[in-house]
Amino acid sequence: MAEQAQYEELARQLSAVGAVKRDLARILPASCPAGSAAVLALLDRHGDMRIGQLAELLAVDMSVTSRHVTHLAERGWIERSCDPADKRSRILRLTPAGRAVVDELSRRSSELLAERLSDWTDDEVGQLIGLMTRLRASFGDHRPGPRPVGVRATGPAPPPLEPTTRTPANT
């Protein structure tokens, strides 16, 4: 367990990491925005899968994933074939053209990272990857279902501002 000041600092760093992501996104071609590039990378890494699985891996709503997938399919970078076992589902697969794009984008982003992190050791990069992976896991496990009943962490804590939730939902 860490102290409150540390958590606040972590929150600040998380909000600031967006700048790094935007920097990385600038090397993408106009035809393949970041969301689509993420889909390509996951298909390349994990192989063929359904939209739902992809949405799970992206930690994003299926409707969002569907849009990205449509974008890629329109460009011929992925194929949406029907799953014979379940006709509601569609199996996504990288096309050769799609694979070429993934390779090129991977090359570009690796090149940029290599330049920016030229003074990082292999071990340091590995540590950051490991901690970020674990961070995602610590959050991801709680995302979908309503957390284990009766836990509620610290306490009720009546919110002085507003209901509490904030997402396109209650807007």
Added chain:
Amino acid sequence: MAEQAQYEELARQLSAVGAVKRDLARILPASCPAGSAAVLALLDRHGDMRIGQLAELLAVDMSVTSRHVTHLAERGWIERSCDPADKRSRILRLTPAGRAVVDELSRRSSELLAERLSDWTDDEVGQLIGLMTRLRASFGDHRPGPRPVGVRATGPAPPPLEPTTRTPANT
């Protein structure tokens, strides 16, 4: 220096960290979206400052910062006074009401982080903060100006896709 596979993995983790940020954003009140909350946190941490400095710290365009600031000023959470030394500038300052909001939001996000990272040691959280801070620094130093001429990292590498840049700019 690390290997290409490691850079690719880091890129994936960076793109995936958005899910954690969204999770954290869900605890914000509708009246204070993430962008505004970031402004409040920076003013709380660094004290009074000008819009330009804030934009620098946020690593975001000044026009974006200006919007967030307007949002906060309209709610009475910050004050925009004129800088007597330079009448073009405006000094930003948290109001007591603003400080109360910052405190509440910090409390909430710390609470959520404490819950999610309950099995992390103080040291591990510190390591993640340190590495993310360094990551930002490694990128931030290169962002504004055109990098030191004649460096170009790996090589020319003719982009098979499109020009290369991708941002609202060339869209």
Added chain:
DNA sequence: TATTGTTATACTCTATAACTATA
């Protein structure tokens, strides 16, 4: 009735460009 995807709609965040007012 429940699940897989799709589409329509709305909102936040961001950048560029044009503009005002100072320096």
Added chain:
DNA sequence: TATAGTTATAGAGTATAACAATA
């Protein structure tokens, strides 16, 4: 002429809700 900030406009990413087809 250059800088600080504002505003208008546009694009990307996301979520919710309503809907289609299939289990």
